[in-house]
Amino acid sequence: METLVVEHPLVAHKLTALRDARTDSPTFRRLADELVTLLAYEATRHVRVTGVTVETPVAKAKGVRLAQPYPLVVPILRAGLGMLDGMTRLLPTAEVGFLGMIRNEETLKAETYATRLPDDLSGRQVYVVDPMLATGGTLAAAIRFLFDRGADDVTALCLLAAPEGIAHMDEAFAGSDRPIRLVTAALDERLNEHGYIVPGLGDAGDRLYGVV
Numbered sequence: 001m002e003t004l005v006v007e008h009p010l011v012a013h014k015l016t017a018l019r020d021a022r023t024d025s026p027t028f029r030r031l032a033d034e035l036v037t038l039l040a041y042e043a044t045r046h047v048r049v050t051g052v053t054v055e056t057p058v059a060k061a062k063g064v065r066l067a068q069p070y071p072l073v074v075p076i077l078r079a080g081l082g083m084l085d086g087m088t089r090l091l092p093t094a095e096v097g098f099l100g101m102i103r104n105e106e107t108l109k110a111e112t113y114a115t116r117l118p119d120d121l122s123g124r125q126v127y128v129v130d131p132m133l134a135t136g137g138t139l140a141a142a143i144r145f146l147f148d149r150g151a152d153d154v155t156a157l158c159l160l161a162a163p164e165g166i167a168h169m170d171e172a173f174a175g176s177d178r179p180i181r182l183v184t185a186a187l188d189e190r191l192n193e194h195g196y197i198v199p200g201l202g203d204a205g206d207r208l209y210g211v212v
């Protein structure tokens with residue numbers, strides 16, 4: 001997996017405020033949204049475009065527009081929903097599919113409880129959004145699901161990643177001929193004994209939407 005840690009003072013500033021345990025849910029949601037916009041700029045560097053010519057008021061100009069089929073954005077519920085609006089603001093013509101997944105907090109295995117995606121993703125470029133890459137079990141299962149439906153190019157955007165999760169992804173997709181990219185605002189130190197990212201930001205879903 002090709003990993004990009006976005007190093008930018010505004011990203012670092014917003015991420016620091018996001019990590020702060022005193023940050024309330026409304027502020028957390030706003031910061032997550034703003035961070036996605038900054039990450040999406042880097043994450044869409046490989047978005048497929050096609051050449052076009054337009055007429056300016058002065059002359060013809062060569063340019064590009066997004067190629068069809070348009071990209072698919074897939075938030076992993078629940079926490080990934082906090083990154084959806086920021087992504088579609090930058091890619092307004094993208095379609096949106098949904099994957100509901102929850103990590104069993106005892107086994108740390110990901111369980112899928114909802115899927116709402118096109119059956120055929122052949123030739124589709126997909127952007128998966130989920131704030132946390134911890135053990136990597138959730139993201140690996142999500143990408144397997146997308147590959148099974150034919151997706152041929154996947155970029156994951158997350159706010160925080162753990163080295164263990166990246167290693168898991170590299171192992172799970174070793175030898176895959178389909179590109180997988182990860183764009184993250186930070187690579188943290190490690191996981192703790194409960195599978196939480198350290199220093200992390202706690203449970204992203206709970207901080208966005210409240211404890212369930």
Ligand SMILES: O=P(O)(O)OC[C@H]1O[C@H](OP(=O)(O)OP(=O)(O)O)[C@H](O)[C@@H]1O
Nearest residue numbers: 077078079102103134135136137138205
């Ligand atoms: O890399 P992993 O070890 O699989 O963990 C990461 C997953 O955990 C969190 O979701 P969670 O299961 O808490 O669900 P939620 O979004 O409903 O809170 C997070 O949003 C990821 O989906």
Ligand SMILES: O=c1cc[nH]c(=O)[nH]1
Nearest residue numbers: 134196197202203204
């Ligand atoms: O640190 C973590 C790990 C998994 N899921 C979260 O929300 N936070």
Ligand SMILES: [Mg+2]
Nearest residue numbers: 203204205206
């Ligand atoms: Mg959670």
